[in-house]
Amino acid sequence: MLETLPIASWTGPYAPEIKARALAGLEGGAVLFFPNLAFALAEKEKQFLDARVSDGKAKNISLDPSGKLQSTALTGKSAKDLAAMMARFADSTSSLVAGLLPYRDIERARTSYRPVQVKGRSQSKISDDRLLHVDAFPSRPMRGRRILRFFANVAPTSPRHWHVGEPFEDFARTFLPRVGPHMPGKSWLFDKLGVTRGRRSLYDELMLSLHDTAKLDDAFQKNSPHQKVAFPPGSCWMVFTDMVLHAAMGGEFALEQTFHLDVEQMAQPERAPIKVLERLSGKSLA
Ligand code: SIN
Ligand code: FE
Numbered sequence: 213m214l215e216t217l218p219i220a221s222w223t224g225p226y227a228p229e230i231k232a233r234a235l236a237g238l239e240g241g242a243v244l245f246f247p248n249l250a251f252a253l254a255e256k257e258k259q260f261l262d263a264r265v266s267d268g269k270a271k272n273i274s275l276d277p278s279g280k281l282q283s284t285a286l287t288g289k290s291a292k293d294l295a296a297m298m299a300r301f302a303d304s305t306s307s308l309v310a311g312l313l314p315y316r317d318i319e320r321a322r323t324s325y326r327p328v329q330v331k332g333r334s335q336s337k338i339s340d341d342r343l344l345h346v347d348a349f350p351s352r353p354m355r356g357r358r359i360l361r362f363f364a365n366v367a368p369t370s371p372r373h374w375h376v377g378e379p380f381e382d383f384a385r386t387f388l389p390r391v392g393p394h395m396p397g398k399s400w401l402f403d404k405l406g407v408t409r410g411r412r413s414l415y416d417e418l419m420l421s422l423h424d425t426a427k428l429d430d431a432f433q434k435n436s437p438h439q440k441v442a443f444p445p446g447s448c449w450m451v452f453t454d455m456v457l458h459a460a461m462g463g464e465f466a467l468e469q470t471f472h473l474d475v476e477q478m479a480q481p482e483r484a485p486i487k488v489l490e491r492l493s494g495k496s497l498a
Contacts, residue, residue: 224311250446251364348419356486367465377457391421415497
């Protein structure tokens with residue numbers, strides 16, 4: 213479930229044996245764990261280790277690839293410095309991913325900074341990431357493309373606690389028969405109304421239903437098999453969050469970089485959630 217890699221540098225070249233383990237682990241549904249890889253903050257960046265950097269509304273501060281910073285209470289020079297720290301993280305993770313994985317065409321998506329303690333946060337069940345889930349986002353149709361995320365724990369002392377759940381196929385077999393029928397016309401309407409960026413495919417509808425149904429199922433949350441992982445301060449990890457059931461249970465101050473990837477880029481495309489769901493449902497989903 214955890215593939216631990218002894219990498220200590222953001223730039224390659226990395227040993228062929230390490231690259232092989234990274235690829236097989238990632239596509240097989242493991243979390244790649246880098247205990248010796250720290251994202252170091254500059255002295256002046258340590259001011260950002262403060263929950264008040266957040267605007268108090270959104271869970272995360274985000275920086276999109278065009279450079280737009282959202283959901284921070286900071287303004288002026290401090291906001292610029294925070295954006296620069298996040299951009300440096302995006303560059304570092306892009307360099308590592310390019311050196312470690314064979315994906316030639318991988319899209320760098322959003323960067324997020326998560327300065328608020330996970331534990332005390334109150335929110336609806338659907339948006340509560342302390343409940344086991346696979347990632348699926350209402351406004352961002354993926355049409356089968358993969359969501360790959362790279363995390364760094366930049367907290368000075370607290371570990372980031374996760375639960376990691378059962379394999380995707382086991383989960384899908386249980387929940388697929390329970391998710392409601394797709395409402396024809398809804399995806400088209402949401403696209404026209406601007407609710408989504410582009411039209412949701414059947415895959416997106418299904419993944420959203422799986423995400424919501426799992427979070428709302430108290431018995432599943434309580435009883436389904438999961439392992440506890442603590443990512444120490446100064447460590448990093450990377451995982452396909454559209455496939456690996458995960459929940460963030462505690463911790464503060466994490467950075468996260470999202471990448472998007474076409475299924476065809478994978479060494480084992482049949483492992484992609486869309487392929488698994490198509491096989492189990494007997495339908496074409498995108
Ligand atoms: C999530 O992706 O569900 C949250 C992960 C985290 O913030 O550690
Ligand atoms: Fe998630």
